[in-house]
């Protein structure tokens with residue numbers, strides 16, 4: 001059962017909140033603070049899902065998503081953009097870059113984990129009893 005999520009996020013407060021919410025629901029969170037380290041960790045670990053901030057220093061989330069989608073071992077792994085960008089067209093931009101879906105900041109702590117889990121494929125091996 002794969003309960004690992006890779007979080008690519010440069011903001012400490014967002015990282016803390018997202019990690020707290022996911023771990024409370026039995027997920028194991030691996031964190032990368034920027035695109036290059038996110039790509040490295042995506043290859044080195046076996047995430048069930050990738051949460052991707054779009055506003056990252058240097059290499060932005062769109063570029064990270066495009067690179068992730070070139071990695072054969074990540075085929076079928078959902079990439080969910082989490083971004084404060086709210087301009088029309090940004091969602092489409094995320095999807096064109098290869099993201100599976102899009103969640104807006106600020107996140108809602110009451111529904112965030114369910115929203116994230118809704119992007120997992122129905123036949124994924126991530127279901128089962130939760131840690132809490």
Ligand code: MN
Nearest residue numbers: 010053055056
């Ligand atoms: Mn950011």
